Amino acid sequence: MKISVELTFSPLQDDFEEHIMKFIKKLRSSNLTVLENPLSTQVYGDYDTVMEVLQNEIKDAFELMDRGLMYMKLVKSDRSDYEPHF
Numbered sequence: 818m819k820i821s822v823e824l825t826f827s828p829l830q831d832d833f834e835e836h837i838m839k840f841i842k843k844l845r846s847s848n849l850t851v852l853e854n855p856l857s858t859q860v861y862g863d864y865d866t867v868m869e870v871l872q873n874e875i876k877d878a879f880e881l882m883d884r885g886l887m888y889m890k891l892v893k894s895d896r897s898d899y900e901p902h903f
Contacts, residue, residue: 818863818864818893819861819862819863819864819893819894819895820861820862820863820864820867820891820892820893820894820895821859821860821861821891821892821894821895821896821897822859822860822861822867822871822889822890822891822892823857823858823859823889823890824857824858824859824860824871824887824888824889825856825857825858825886825887825888825889826840826858826878826885826886826887827885827886827887827888828882828884828885829883829884829885829886830882830883830884830885836878836881836882836885839878839881840874840878841853841858843874843877843878844858844860844870844874847870847874849861849862849866849867849870850862850895850897852897859896859897861895861896861897862895871889875887
């Protein structure tokens with residue numbers, strides 16, 4: 818089953834940019850489809866693969882900081898090729 822996941826990672830500390838960049842770089846190296854914009858990061862792929870990668874990378878990211886938030890939305894389909902119709 819294919820899924821699309823939107824992530825917004827918000828470390829609650831002064832050096833937040835370092836943590837966000839490290840997290841995104843690790844997602845990029847996962848061989849999943851990863852798209853970024855200024856507000857969030859989207860990850861696309863097979864459910865089991867995406868969830869395994871996210872479980873590991875979110876845990877690693879949280880262990881490297883004192884406090885943080887991860888907002889996540891999941892859609893059951895691969896929306897990586899979405900184009901507006903208006």
